Amino acid sequence: MIKALYIDFLNKKDTPESLNNFKCLKKTLNANNIKELDLVVIGNDETKDYFKTDTISFKKSLNIIFDYTKDDCIYTSAINDLLLHLVAFIEDNQKDGHYDCIFISTNKISKYLQARISIYLKMQAFSDVIDVDFKDCISFKRGIYTNLLKLNIKSKDPLILSFIPQKIKDESVSLSPFSFDKKVMIATPLKEEKDVTLVTHEIISNTSLQNAKKVIVLGQGCKSKEYCQKISQMAHELGYEIAATRPVVLNAFVSMDRLVGVSGIKLNADTVIVLGASGSSAFYYGIENCKKIIAVNTDLNASIMEKSDISIKADAMEFMQRLYNKVMLCK
């Protein structure tokens, strides 16, 4: 029988993300016929509700009340207190046998926590896992080379794993009242003795490219600076943000902060129109999370054409001009 632990992060703002992470976990557990596991939930406030589903039950549970939403929390001694409670829980529950796997919900501090627990427990940690199999020993798959290849790894020893965020449709998970076996509270003020102090904190406006709903990405097919400027002007009037591939940025046609891809920004747009880009894996990494990808390229063999929702064989400028005229005419 597989013995597993799930460490989750939960607060009101993060509930949709946590739900999705839980669905990823549920999919893995169901596929491996695991019906029971232990649970630790780290929440900003006391956790009164947790995800309920017919196929999974929790044997031992702990609620750690800790404000993980502050980035600065990882620099404080509070994170050490959190770890002490977490490791104590793990060691206590390992008296009758080691965990085969510890799953950690994907969150902004989860990788840091994974690294810390990994050293404490001498268990190797891997992030961005796609799926896990428990036949004979643990094997799991994760993307490498900007998600172009899937690496399949086997381990005889227990592992600490976190899933790559994926959207899973599953209506059979709901938030229901949950009673934890134990609760602990950790105060999180920044402590001077830890040599780090937060001096100022400024909220920046939420209009960044990363959060834009509609984006047009300019590729090498947009041949000159003038060309790019003209397209950018039309795009802005149509309500699109402008982004670019590496060659376009390196030619200074578009500013560096608009770079999309593995060394730039990862977009989360509803619609992205890719104009004249071939679709190298390093670039595609930056748009793979977009809901709809529309590729416009004169070369039907460009790799982007196969990896898009809509592929249009056309010239980038001609496409923009006709789109612009059509929308303006309708106004």
Place this chain on the structure above:
Amino acid sequence: MQILVCFSIVDDLSSLPLDSYYYQKDNDTDKSLHTSHIRKIISAFDESALEFALRYKNENDTVTSLTIGSETCDTFSRLTLATGFNKAIRINIDKDTLKYSSYVKAAIIAKFIKQNNYDLICTGAFDAHNYQGMTSLYLSSILNIPCFNNVQSIKKTEQIYEIICKTTFDLKIYKCKGPCILNISNIENLKNLRIPTLMQKLEAKKQKIDVIEIDDALKKPLNDIEILDYKELCIKRNTIFFKDDDCNLNIDTFLDSKEKELL
């Protein structure tokens, strides 16, 4: 101030032709990647970290570049010397032995840091090859020093570092006594390492790259893992094509179709 910048050499994914994969497609049991034909580059964010250190170093500061790998990395170590680094160090290890273990990488770097006192350690947030982004977090855990993410700039005032970090919604200024790790990802107007002049390149050729050998014990991962295989990850999108030879007809057909709703 002693600044250390850790960088790694990776395959240049943007230079790959469409039909060139990293493994032998005909042989399902092949467990190794074939990457010798792929151009090598400094990992993108590591390159930003190298440039970051050069930009923010003061006159009396010493900047050292550190990489883990074989002799093939020396071209890049020499490049760092040409751009202004005072020292270039390579830890001699066949990268395949790291087996995707961020922990082993961090443990090796941590041992080196413990033997040499550094005030600042700069690293790239993650590399395109593996993108776990856990090496600096492991390093922070092993050395028990803070690790700042998304660092934008740094200033030193009276033995205190003022570090500006940016997240999606926040801009935060921290004060830290150091030593600390600076995790570099996107910084406005800072991406590539500066290009050295021919003179600087010639001067760098005369400089020595320090090569360090390490104990086998340090190369041991926390767990013994085995790579089973590499498979192509299929990107599935049910593509609708508008592919008539008449490009303008394709645009018009699309703009008249129900798919235009997406716009």
